[in-house]
Amino acid sequence: MIYKYKAISQRGESIEGFFEGNDEADVLAMLKGNNYLPISIEKDSGTVTEVHIFSAKVGKKDLAVFCRQFYTMLNAGIGIVKCMEILEKQTENKSLIKALETLGENVQKGFALSESMKKHTKVFPPLLINMVEAGEVSGNLDTIMERMAIHFEKENKLENKIKSAFMYPAVLSVVTVAVVIFMLVGVMPTFVGMFEASGQALPQLTLLLLNISNWMTKYWYIFIFFSIIITVGSMMFMKSAEGRRFFDTLKITVPIVKNTNIKIITSRFTRTLSTLMDSGIPLLQAMDVVSRVVGNTVVLDKLTVASENVRKGIPLSKAIHDMKVFPPMVDSMIKIGEESGTLDDILNKTADFYDEEVETALQRMTTLMEPILIVVMALLIGFIVIAMVLPLFDMVNTIQ
DSSP: OEEEEEEEOTTSOEEEEEEEOSSHHHHHHHHHHTTOEEEEEEEEOOOOOOOOOOSSOOOHHHHHHHHHHHHHHHHTTOOHHHHHHHHHHHOOOHHHHHHHHHHHHHHHTTOOHHHHHGGGTTTSOHHHHHHHHHHHHHTOHHHHHHHHHHHHHHHHHHHHHHHHHHHHHHHHHHHHHHHHHHIIIIIHHHHHHHHHHTTOOOOHHHHHHHHHHHHHHHTHHHHHHHHHHHHHHHHHHHHSHHHHHHHHHHHTTSHHHHHHHHHHHHHHHHHHHHHHHHTTOOHHHHHHHHTTTSSOHHHHHHHHHHHHHHHTTOOHHHHHHHHOOSOHHHHHHHHHHHHHTOHHHHHHHHHHHHHHHHHHHHHHHHHHHHHHHHHHHHHHHHHHHHHHHHHHHHHHHHHO
C-alpha cells in the first residue's frame, strides 16, 4: 500500500511525499527515522507505472555524464531526490529528463532507485540497473556511480573509434553511387547523343549503358521506389531475430571484419564483467548481465551455455575456452585471476589491453578497405567512361 504523508523537518520545512508500506506504522517509523514530525498520513491510489519514451536516444556519453554528476553530488552528501532534481535541470537529453523526473517522484514515494529505473529500460541499460541495485544493498552507491561513469566513458570512447573508422568508407561509398548515377543520367545521354546524330552504329557496351541510362531517366520514380523498398526491407531484416543472427554470424566469421569484431566483443566482455564483479555482484548474475551487452546474438547464446557450465561447477576459464570465440589470452588471464583471487583486476587489465588492440585493428581494417573501395569506384567509373569513348574510337577508325 502507498501512503501519502505530510511532515515537518528539523529545520521547520514542510515536506510532502509518498511511502510504500504495509500500514501507517511503517510510514511513522520512516518519518521518525528521518527525524520528521508527522502531520498527516493517508492512503494514496497512485502506483508506479512504466513510462515508454520515444524521444531522443540515450547514448553512452549521456549515461557517462549522468553517472559522473550523480557520483559527485552523492559524494558531497546530497540526497537522491535532490540529485534527481538537479540532474533533471542540467541534462540536455529529453528522454533522460523525463526519466529523471519520474525517478525523483518514485523515490519520494519510497521506492528504491533501482526499482524505479527498471521502469525505464529504454533509458537505463540492465548493466546500470544491476550496479545501482548492488550499490543500494552494499551502501556504496556513490562508488558504484563513479565506476559506471568510468565504464560508460570508455564505452563511449570505443564507439567513437568505431564510428570514425567507418566514416571514410561510408562517405566514399555514397560518393561512388552518386557519381555513377550522375554519369548515367546526366552525362552519358548528352555525350552519346552526338554520335547517334551522325548515324553511326554504337558498340554493344555503349548501347547497354545507354539503355540503362534511358530507363533510369524515364522511370526514375520506379528506381527510387525500389531503392526505398530494398532499403526498408534490409533494415527490417536486420532488426528481425533471423537478420540479427545472420549479420552477427558474418561479423565473427568474415575474414576482413572478424578479427576487429572479436576484439571489440572481448573488450566489452572483460570490462563489463570486471566492473560487475568488483562491485560485489555474484559471477552467475554478472554473466547474465554481460551476455546482454556484448552486442552479438551468437556470442550471447555461447555465453548462456558458458554460464550454465559455470553453474554446474566448471571453472569460468574452462567455460570461456570451450566457447571458441575469445582469443586464447582471455581464458588464460581468467585462469590466472581465478588462481590468484584477483579475477576482477585481471579482467580490467585485459580490457585495457584489448582497447588498444581494437584501435590498432580498426586502423588496419580501414587501411585494407580504403584501396578496395577505391578500386571498385575506379572500375565502375572507368567502365562508364570506356562505354562513352568507344564510339569515338570507332569513328576515328572509320575515317582512317
